[in-house]
Amino acid sequence: MVSLFNGYIFFGIFIVTLLMGAYYAYRSLLDTKSFMNQYGIHVTALLPARLAGSLIASITIVGVYILFRENGPEGTWAFFAINFLQALFFSIFGYLSVNDQEIKELDDVKYTAEAYVVPSILAILNAVLIYGLSDKIYL
DSSP states (O other): OTGGGTSHHHHHHHHHHHHHHHHHHHHHHTSHHHHHHHTTOOGGGHHHHHHHHHHHHHHHHHHHHHHHSTTTTTTOHHHHHHHHHHHHHHHHHHHHHHTOHHHHTOSSOOOOTHHHHHHHHHHHHHHHHHHHTHHHHTO
């Protein structure tokens, strides 16, 4: 299994991205109200929060499938591209959201740098995976 991911480093990075996805999928799908309360998000945003969680959960489940399939990540460039682009876009828009002047003036909203730091880390990790697995994922 490790050899399919070109060694322990890329295998480990892949596992870390899966664990991060599983954590945020759990928080936004099953622990939704607590997750929203953490950031001061009104309960009426329950559906959009779960929509986001369903997308994260879907990507994570596909990643688990890739982990256990016979050929590992072979030919799965689209999976890695989607992960990278989603993290990149969320890094940009997370930063813009946290620093939005109108949002900053609201008393109940508690956005933190987590909104762009975590996706930035994921974007970097996915870029490293794309580079490190390029001989496999582009087959």
